[in-house]
Amino acid sequence: MKVPKNKFRFILIFCIVGILFLQFSSAEKEDFVSYSVNPKMETIALYWKNEKHSNFGSIENLNKWLSKNKKKLLFATNGGMYKKDQSPQGLFIQNGITKSPIDTSTAGGNFYLKPNGIFYITSRKEAFISKTDEFINTKNVDFATQSGPMLVIDGKIHPAFNKNSTNLNIRNGVGVLPNNDIIFAMSKKEISFYEFAEYFKSKGCKNALYLDGFVSRTYCPKENWKQTDGNFGVIIGITKNKN
Numbered sequence: 001m002k003v004p005k006n007k008f009r010f011i012l013i014f015c016i017v018g019i020l021f022l023q024f025s026s027a028e029k030e031d032f033v034s035y036s037v038n039p040k041m042e043t044i045a046l047y048w049k050n051e052k053h054s055n056f057g058s059i060e061n062l063n064k065w066l067s068k069n070k071k072k073l074l075f076a077t078n079g080g081m082y083k084k085d086q087s088p089q090g091l092f093i094q095n096g097i098t099k100s101p102i103d104t105s106t107a108g109g110n111f112y113l114k115p116n117g118i119f120y121i122t123s124r125k126e127a128f129i130s131k132t133d134e135f136i137n138t139k140n141v142d143f144a145t146q147s148g149p150m151l152v153i154d155g156k157i158h159p160a161f162n163k164n165s166t167n168l169n170i171r172n173g174v175g176v177l178p179n180n181d182i183i184f185a186m187s188k189k190e191i192s193f194y195e196f197a198e199y200f201k202s203k204g205c206k207n208a209l210y211l212d213g214f215v216s217r218t219y220c221p222k223e224n225w226k227q228t229d230g231n232f233g234v235i236i237g238i239t240k241n242k243n
Contacts, residue, residue: 046145091103117131
C-alpha cells in the first residue's frame with residue numbers, strides 16, 4: 001500500500017516533534033530536581049528551631065525530629081538566606097508569629113538585588129510570592145520567608161539578569177504555578193540567574209523567588225534525590241502523618 005506524500009510528511013514531522021519533546025523533557029529532568037504541591041492538599045511548614053530552641057540546621061536533623069513526632073518528610077529544601085548565627089535574613093513568620101522582621105534596607109549581595117521578595121502561605125492554605133515592598137503582613141499569614149532576588153516578576157524575568165552571564169551556581173527557588181500549586185526547584189548543575197528564572201517562566205509561573213545558591217540542598221525521595229546535610233536557617237518541609 002502506497003502512503004500519500006502529504007500523509008508521510010505529517011507522520012515524519014510528528015515523529016520529529018515527539019523526539020525533540022522527549023529530548024527536552026529528559027534534559028530538563030537531568031538539570032533540575034523539582035516538587036509541585038497543592039498547599040490545600042499537603043502540609044507545608046517552615047522550620048527553624050525545635051522545642052529546645054536549637055536550630056535544626058540540616059535536613060537530616062529535621063527529618064529525625066519529624067519522625068519522632070510521627071510525621072513523614074516528603075520534601076525539604078533550605079528556605080532562604082541566613083546570617084552567620086543561622087538566624088533568618090529578613091522576614092520569617094512561623095505559625096502566624098513574626099520571628100524575624102522584614103528587611104527593606106539597601107546593600108550588596110543577592111538578597112538585596114531589588115526587587116527581592118517574600119514567599120508566604122495563608123491560613124486558607126493559599127501560597128503567594130510578592131515583591132517585598134508590596135507585601136502586607138495580615139493576621140492570616142501563617143508562614144513567610146524573605147529572600148532575593150525575585151526571579152520572575154509578573155510573568156517577566158528579572159530585568160537585571162543577563163542571558164549570557166557567566167555567574168553560574170547551584171540554585172534553588174520557589175514559584176507559584178498557574179493552577180496556584182507551588183513548585184520548588186533546585187538546579188543539579190551550575191546555572192545563571194537568567195537560566196533559573198527561565199525555568200520557572202517555562203512552567204507558567206507569574207512570580208518566582210530565589211532562595212539560595214551553592215549551599216542549597218533538596219530532599220525529594222519521589223525523585224530519588226536525598227540530600228540531608230547542610231547548616232541552614234529556615235527549612236521548608238512538606239509532611240504527612242505516619243500511619
